[in-house]
Amino acid sequence: MEHRNLIAVLCLISAFILPINAELKYVDASRLTLIGKVMPTPENVYHRVDTVKYNDMPFQVKRLFTHSAGLVVSFKTNSPTVAARWTTKGKGVMGNVTPICDRGLDLYMNDGGKWIPVGAGTPSAGKAEQERVITKNLKPGVHRFLLYLPLFEEVRSLEIGVDEESFIEAEPSPFRHTVLMYGSSILHGACASRSGLAYPARMSRNTGINFVNYGLSGNGKMEAAVADMLKDIDADAFILDCMPNPSPEEITERTQYLVNTIRKYHQGTPIIMIETYMRENGYSDQAVHDRCTRQGEAFVKQYELLKKQGIKDLYLIRDNHAIGTDHEGSVDGTHPNDLGFDRMVEQYQPQIMRILKKYGIK
Amino acid sequence: MEHRNLIAVLCLISAFILPINAELKYVDASRLTLIGKVMPTPENVYHRVDTVKYNDMPFQVKRLFTHSAGLVVSFKTNSPTVAARWTTKGKGVMGNVTPICDRGLDLYMNDGGKWIPVGAGTPSAGKAEQERVITKNLKPGVHRFLLYLPLFEEVRSLEIGVDEESFIEAEPSPFRHTVLMYGSSILHGACASRSGLAYPARMSRNTGINFVNYGLSGNGKMEAAVADMLKDIDADAFILDCMPNPSPEEITERTQYLVNTIRKYHQGTPIIMIETYMRENGYSDQAVHDRCTRQGEAFVKQYELLKKQGIKDLYLIRDNHAIGTDHEGSVDGTHPNDLGFDRMVEQYQPQIMRILKKYGIK
Structure with missing residues (x-):
C-alpha cells in the first residue's frame, strides 16, 4: 500500500x-x-543482436542482447x-x-x-x-x-x-568506423548513473570512433556460440573486455577459440584484450582476491600463448588500477561508479587509440 | 505480475x-x-533532529530530518x-x-x-x-x-x-570537532551511488573533521523555524549550502535571519556560505539558467550586505564550476553523480579547511 x-x-x-x-x-x-547496431534485428529494432538467427547462444546471453545498451x-x-x-x-x-x-x-x-x-x-x-x-x-x-x-x-x-x-x-551518425566491444557488466554499463556515461559511450563522444557496446551483464563468458556470432560482424577492430565473468578454468578453455575465430574471419583486424582491474571487494574478501588473481593470470597466459602461436595484430592492455587507487571508484565492490568509469576512460582510451591509429582508425 | x-x-x-x-x-x-548526531532524538535514534521538540518546522523539513543521512x-x-x-x-x-x-x-x-x-x-x-x-x-x-x-x-x-x-x-568516532552543514539535496547526498560518497561523508574521511549532514532534499529553504532550531546546536562551525532550493526572493528575505540567528547564539563561530554551481540543465534550459543566475546573485548580495553590517567570521565560497567543466558531473541536470561529488570535494574541501584552520578546527 x-x-x-x-x-x-x-x-x-x-x-x-x-x-x-x-x-x-x-x-x-x-x-x-x-x-x-552492426546487424539487422528483425524481431525488434532496439535489440543489439538478432537472437533468432543466433539461436545457439545461451538463454541469458540472448536475453541480454535484447537490451538496448549502447x-x-x-x-x-x-x-x-x-x-x-x-x-x-x-x-x-x-x-x-x-x-x-x-x-x-x-x-x-x-x-x-x-x-x-x-x-x-x-x-x-x-x-x-x-x-x-x-x-x-x-x-x-x-x-x-x-x-x-x-x-x-x-x-x-x-x-x-x-x-x-x-x-x-x-541526422547522420557523428561517429566513424566500427569498433566492436564484447565483454562484461562493466562494459554493459553497470553502474553508470545514466546510459551516456557507460564507458564505450564516453569514448565515442571523446574520440569520434563508433565503439559498439556488446556488454553482457554477468554473461561475457566467451562461449563458442558467441564467438561464432562475432565472426560475422564487419568491424574495424575488436575489443575483448570479458575477464570478469568466466571462471579461471573457463578463461583457459575458451579464450583461444574466441580469438582464433575472430582472427580467421578478420585477417589484419586488431584484437585488443583488456585485463580487468582487481574487484574492489577483492581488497578485503580474500576469496574474491584469489579468484580475481587467478582470472587475470589465466587471461594474460592465454594472450601470451596466442602470441607465441603467431597470432598477429593481437594486443593486451594490462591493468594499472583502472578505476583509481582510492577505492572510491565502485558502487558495490564490483562495478565502477561514474568516478570509476571516468578513470577507466582516462586509462584505456589513449592506449586503445594508439593501437587503432596504427590501422588507420582515427 | x-x-x-x-x-x-x-x-x-x-x-x-x-x-x-x-x-x-x-x-x-x-x-x-x-x-x-548533534542532538538526542527520543522518537527514533536514527533521526537527525528531534522533530517533536522542533515542531514548528515545515512538514517536509521534519520528514526529511527523519532520514538517516550522514x-x-x-x-x-x-x-x-x-x-x-x-x-x-x-x-x-x-x-x-x-x-x-x-x-x-x-x-x-x-x-x-x-x-x-x-x-x-x-x-x-x-x-x-x-x-x-x-x-x-x-x-x-x-x-x-x-x-x-x-x-x-x-x-x-x-x-x-x-x-x-x-x-x-x-568504537569511538574517528572524527574530531563538529561542523554543521545545512542545505540542499546536493548536501543530502543526491545522487551519490552509495551513502559513503555523499560529500560531507567524503570530507570527513579525508580530513578527520566531523561534517554533520543536515541536507534536506528540495527543502533547504532557510525557513525561520529551521534557523531557530540551528541556533540550539553546539557546533564549531556552520556551513550553509542552501542556495539551490529557495527562490531568489526567498533568498533575499531569509538569509539575514538565518545568519544573524546563528551568529547571535554562536559568537566567534565561523559561518561559511557556499555558492552553488550553475545547474547542468541551466546550460541548455534558458529558464533554469535565469533562475540559477538570480539565485546566485541574491545569495552573494546577502553575503555582502551581512559583511557591510559588520557580521564577523562570515565567509563565502564562490562557485568555480564545482562539478567540473565537461558537463558529465551530473546525473539528471541538477544533482552531482560520484564524479561531480569528487570534483566538488576537490574544490570545496581545501577552501573550507583553510577557513576552519584559523579557528583551530583542524
Whole structure:
C-alpha cells in the first residue's frame, strides 16, 4: 500500500514538474538514425543482436542482447522542447543502478561542437510506459541531439516529441568506423548513473570512433556460440573486455577459440584484450582476491600463448588500477561508479587509440 | 505480475549469492557508537533532529530530518564476516538514485589507517526489511568499521551481525570537532551511488573533521523555524549550502535571519556560505539558467550586505564550476553523480579547511 502511495506521489510530482505539452507531435525513433547496431534485428529494432538467427547462444546471453545498451538515436530539430514516450519490457528496479540507467533515457545536445547532456528521462516506479519532457526552453535554432537508450532493458517502443510547429529529422551518425566491444557488466554499463556515461559511450563522444557496446551483464563468458556470432560482424577492430565473468578454468578453455575465430574471419583486424582491474571487494574478501588473481593470470597466459602461436595484430592492455587507487571508484565492490568509469576512460582510451591509429582508425 | 516476478527472481538471486550464515549473532546498532548526531532524538535514534521538540518546522523539513543521512555506526570486531538486518519506513524507489543510496548500507573498514569501502547492503525491491552479508572472508584480526546508513529513508531498526564466536564492540568516532552543514539535496547526498560518497561523508574521511549532514532534499529553504532550531546546536562551525532550493526572493528575505540567528547564539563561530554551481540543465534550459543566475546573485548580495553590517567570521565560497567543466558531473541536470561529488570535494574541501584552520578546527 505504502509502495503504491509512493508511486502515486511520484506520478503527481512528475506531472507537476514536467507538464507534457499538449502541442507536441511525436515521431517514431526508428524513422531516425539508430547508432550502435552492426546487424539487422528483425524481431525488434532496439535489440543489439538478432537472437533468432543466433539461436545457439545461451538463454541469458540472448536475453541480454535484447537490451538496448549502447543504442543511440541521432536527430536534429528546431524545437525548443524535446520529449519522449517509451515502453520497456520490464518495470522493476535493480539494486545497484539508478532507474535512469536501467530503464530511462539520456539526451545530449551538440553545443558548439561538443556533446553536452541536457536532460534525463527519469522513469516512474512500477510502470513500463513513460512520457517525459526531457529538455525545454532551448535557445532558438536547429540543434543536433543524441538520445541514449536504456542500458538494462529491452525497449519495446520509442517516440520522440517536439513542438507541433517544429521539424525533426534524422541526422547522420557523428561517429566513424566500427569498433566492436564484447565483454562484461562493466562494459554493459553497470553502474553508470545514466546510459551516456557507460564507458564505450564516453569514448565515442571523446574520440569520434563508433565503439559498439556488446556488454553482457554477468554473461561475457566467451562461449563458442558467441564467438561464432562475432565472426560475422564487419568491424574495424575488436575489443575483448570479458575477464570478469568466466571462471579461471573457463578463461583457459575458451579464450583461444574466441580469438582464433575472430582472427580467421578478420585477417589484419586488431584484437585488443583488456585485463580487468582487481574487484574492489577483492581488497578485503580474500576469496574474491584469489579468484580475481587467478582470472587475470589465466587471461594474460592465454594472450601470451596466442602470441607465441603467431597470432598477429593481437594486443593486451594490462591493468594499472583502472578505476583509481582510492577505492572510491565502485558502487558495490564490483562495478565502477561514474568516478570509476571516468578513470577507466582516462586509462584505456589513449592506449586503445594508439593501437587503432596504427590501422588507420582515427 | 511481471514486477512481482522480478522481485521474486531478485530475492532468489540474493539468497543464492549472499547466503546468510546461520551462525551469525546480531547486536542492535544503537548499542554501538552513532556518529553524525548533534542532538538526542527520543522518537527514533536514527533521526537527525528531534522533530517533536522542533515542531514548528515545515512538514517536509521534519520528514526529511527523519532520514538517516550522514549517520554512521562505528564499531570493531574480529569477525571475518559482517552482516546486517535493517528495516526502513519506505520500500519504494527514487528515479535518480540507486536503491543502495536510498535504502541501503555502505560499509567501510580501516585498512592501515585508511578507510576503504568493503561492501554495500543492496536492498531488495519492494521490501522494507533487509538482511545481507555485507563483507566476508576478511583476514584474521580485529578490524574497525564505519557503517553508513541510508541517505533517503527513515531507518526503523538496524542490527549488525558477526560470527557467533567473534566479539563486536563500540568504537569511538574517528572524527574530531563538529561542523554543521545545512542545505540542499546536493548536501543530502543526491545522487551519490552509495551513502559513503555523499560529500560531507567524503570530507570527513579525508580530513578527520566531523561534517554533520543536515541536507534536506528540495527543502533547504532557510525557513525561520529551521534557523531557530540551528541556533540550539553546539557546533564549531556552520556551513550553509542552501542556495539551490529557495527562490531568489526567498533568498533575499531569509538569509539575514538565518545568519544573524546563528551568529547571535554562536559568537566567534565561523559561518561559511557556499555558492552553488550553475545547474547542468541551466546550460541548455534558458529558464533554469535565469533562475540559477538570480539565485546566485541574491545569495552573494546577502553575503555582502551581512559583511557591510559588520557580521564577523562570515565567509563565502564562490562557485568555480564545482562539478567540473565537461558537463558529465551530473546525473539528471541538477544533482552531482560520484564524479561531480569528487570534483566538488576537490574544490570545496581545501577552501573550507583553510577557513576552519584559523579557528583551530583542524
